[in-house]
Amino acid sequence: MSTPTPSTGPILITGADLLGRGRADLLLRDGVIAEVGEGIDAPDARVLDATGLVALPGLVDVHTHLREPGREDTETIASGARAAAAGGYTAVMAMPNTTPVTDSASDADWVYLKGLQAPHADVFPVGAVTKDLAGTELAELGLMARSRAGVRMFSDDGHCVHDPVLMRRALEYVTAFGGVIAQHAQDPQLAPRASCCDEGPWSGRLGLPGWPAVAEESIIGRDIMLTKLTGSRLHVCHVSTAGSVELIRRAKADGLDVTAEVTPHHLALTVDLLESYDSAYKVNPPLRTPDDVEALRAGLADGTIDVVGTDHAPHGLHDKQHDFTVAAFGMLGLETALSVVSTYLVQPGRMTWADVAQAMSVRPAAIAGLTGHGRPLAPGEPANITLVDPTREITVDREATQSRSRNQPWHGRTLTGAVVTTILRGTPTLLDGRVVDLGAAPDTIEVPA
Secondary structure, rough: OOOOOOOOEEEEEEEEOOOOOOOOEEEEEEEEEEEEEEOOOOOOEEEOOOOEEEEEEEEEEEEOOOOOOOOOOOOOOOHHHHHHHHOOEEEEEEEEOOOOOOOOHHHHHHHHHHHHHHHHHHHHEEEEEEEEHOOOOEOOOHHHHHOOOOEEEEEEEOOOOHHHHHHHEEEEEEHOOEEEEEEOOOOOOOOOOOOOOOHHHHHHHHHEEEEEEEHEEEEEEHHHHHHHHHOOOOOOOOOOOHHHHHHHHHHHHHOOEEEEEEEOOOOEEHHHHHHHHHHHHOOOOOOHHHHHHHHHHHHHHOOOOOOEEEOOOOOOOHOOOOOOOOOOOOEEEOOOOOHHHHHHHHHOOOHHHHHHHHHHHHHHHHHHHOOOOOOOOOOOOOEEEEEEEEEEEEEHHHHHHOOOOOOOOOOOOOOEEEEEEEEEEEEEEEEEOOOOOOOOOOOOOOOOO
């Protein structure tokens, strides 16, 4: 089947469900939403029939691994942007654990400029907290913030900023320009790098190194206290335990500027899957117990957990096809995240599509400081839109992914709720489930903040 060609003019979306506001038409012109209403007359516009579809603001992912520079065999910024479009995303935040690490203004600008050549999604760099992710010296936080990339989110993801003094200094530093520290909460002494299974009955039964819940919760508790001390902003990456949810709930009750994310896999997959020793299920933090999964779903539904972050982590077969203990950590996530949330939270009635818009677009954009994303579907706003068929079933096929990698934990599973169309500033990047061939954009393109 041929790839659809991009639209070069106005688009009229008809009959879309506008999140509790009823069905309406949206006229997109010159990259913005020009009009919202019923029976819009636009004879020059290309018509997209959205009857039966839900219209969401374009999705935003605060936690994506794009592997470029350094591991272009597993993912590039361009291939990751195509995967993002396939999953309904119009913007992604690229984590810094590349080679070289994004720990300087020049490295951040390189990722930003490379992202301008990937027209399927806006790509923004996350800066490292410490030089080379080594956890011993702060990276160029201020210079990255003042760079063309305008970095506002910093993380050593994959590594914990374990030194409490260094973490305090990082939190203090970013308050000067409204930045946020996104922490990978893993005490390296309680859960060394080799730890790969939730500590408990399953780790003992399977003979896999245990990753105890307290290794996550102790770091979150400490960082909440440091956030209170510094008056800064803390974002907790990939929350995975019931205890972590409670810590974050109490921090919010105390009025602290603490946000958190949960991954699609931690919302649905459980530790018993490791019985197969299939490295597709090896991830950091590890899959947890059904009780943890239930707490995470409840936390997302009630707003304790702010956002869904995919932790999209591509790996080649040569990284994954090993003994479980030495295989690489990580799973693909961009193309299936919306369908997972739909299946496990929307379909059972625990979240509405308006809630999904908040958790997967509005709040992620606010946390990352992306003023051009996560905006209401209203006249004058950027035409970043995701159209979802809430009843369409999809069976995940790892061979059909836009990613360069195939480490797909959802392979063969049937999910309900599918992204049909993704539109970035008025240009379709996905039409009827097929990624649009947009070619490459020149370095001179200007991407809104």
